[in-house]
Amino acid sequence: MSEPLPAADVVRLERVGKTYGGDQPVTALAEVDVRFARGTMTAVMGPSGSGKSTLLHCAAGLDRPTSGRVVIGTTDLSTLSEKRLTELRRDRIGFIFQAFNLVGALTVEQNILLPARLAGSRPDPAWVAEVIDRVGLGHRLGHRPTQLSGGQQQRVAIARALVTRPEVIFCDEPTGALDTQTAAEVLGLLRAAVDRFGQTVIMVTHDPVAASYADRVLVLADGRIVRDMPQPGVQRIAEQLAMLDRRQRQPVASREG
Numbered sequence: 001m002s003e004p005l006p007a008a009d010v011v012r013l014e015r016v017g018k019t020y021g022g023d024q025p026v027t028a029l030a031e032v033d034v035r036f037a038r039g040t041m042t043a044v045m046g047p048s049g050s051g052k053s054t055l056l057h058c059a060a061g062l063d064r065p066t067s068g069r070v071v072i073g074t075t076d077l078s079t080l081s082e083k084r085l086t087e088l089r090r091d092r093i094g095f096i097f098q099a100f101n102l103v104g105a106l107t108v109e110q111n112i113l114l115p116a117r118l119a120g121s122r123p124d125p126a127w128v129a130e131v132i133d134r135v136g137l138g139h140r141l142g143h144r145p146t147q148l149s150g151g152q153q154q155r156v157a158i159a160r161a162l163v164t165r166p167e168v169i170f171c172d173e174p175t176g177a178l179d180t181q182t183a184a185e186v187l188g189l190l191r192a193a194v195d196r197f198g199q200t201v202i203m204v205t206h207d208p209v210a211a212s213y214a215d216r217v218l219v220l221a222d223g224r225i226v227r228d229m230p231q232p233g234v235q236r237i238a239e240q241l242a243m244l245d246r247r248q249r250q251p252v253a254s255r256e257g
Contacts, residue, residue: 010168010200011036011059016068018054018223028054030223031068036168041194041201043211045237046220047245052204053172055220059202060093060170061085073167091119094161094169096190098176100153102145102160109141112159123163134196135159135189151182158189162197169193171203175210187213208237219244 018029028051036042036059046052057063059070061077070077072092080088094115095101102111112132116123132138135155145153154174161169171190175183191213193199203214211217212234219227219240227240 008037009035010038012071016065019066039198041214043214043217044204050220051223052220056204092167094166096157096171096174098173100157115164131159131162154186168200208234
C-alpha cells in the first residue's frame with residue numbers, strides 16, 4: 001500500500017528505472033530515489049543522454065517507468081489508467097517547454113485559460129488577474145502568439161501553467177530559446193512563483209546561470225543522480241559540470257583504476 005507523502009513533499013520517485021529498446025536495451029534511469037519539497041525550485045542538469053529529460057517525463061506522468069514508482073501528492077501514478085493519468089496531468093500539473101507550445105489560433109487570454117477550460121473549471125477571476133499582472137501581459141490579452149516576442153510567449157506559457165494552481169510545475173529548458181536578458185526575466189518569474197505563490201518548480205536546464213535560480217541542483221550521469229547540491233551558485237555548478245565532463249571523457253580503464 002502506498003504511503004502518503006510528508007506534508008513538505010509534492011513528488012517522490014522510488015527506485016525509478018527506465019529502459020528503452022529491445023535486443024540492446026539502453027538504461028535511461030537506474031533506480032533513482034529522490035523527493036521534491038513543496039514550495040521549492042529544483043534544477044535538473046547533466047550531459048546529453050544523462051537521463052534528465054527522462055526523469056522529468058517520468059515524474060510528470062508523460063512516460064511510465066520500467067520499474068519503481070512515482071507518487072504525486074498521495075497518488076501513485078503506477079496505479080492509474082491512461083485516462084486517469086491524462087486527467088491528473090491536466091488538473092494537477094503545469095508544464096512549461098522550450099517551444100512554448102501555445103495554440104496559434106487562440107489569443108493570449110484564451111491560451112492562458114485553456115487548461116481550466118479543458119478541465120471544465122472556472123478559475124478564480126482574482127487569481128487569473130493576479131497571474132496576468134505578475135507576468136506583465138495585461139496589454140497583450142487580445143494578441144495571437146505570432147504577434148509576441150519569444151519572451152512574451154514564454155510568459156504566456158508560465159501564466160497558463162499557474163492559472164490552475166497546479167501541485168507542481170515541470171519545465172523543460174524553459175529559457176533555451178531566449179536571449180540572456182529575457183531568460184533572466186523568465187527565471188525571475190519562475191522564482192517569484194515559488195517565493196510568492198508557494199509553487200513547486202522542477203526544471204531541466206543545461207545553463208548554470210538558470211540553475212542558480214533554484215534552491216537545489218540535481219546532476220545526473222548515466223541515469224543516476226551523482227550530485228545533489230543545495231543553492232550551489234553559478235561557479236560551483238559550472239565546476240561540477242566541468243568535472244563530470246572531464247571524468248566522462250577519460251578512458252574507462254583509467255576511471256576504474
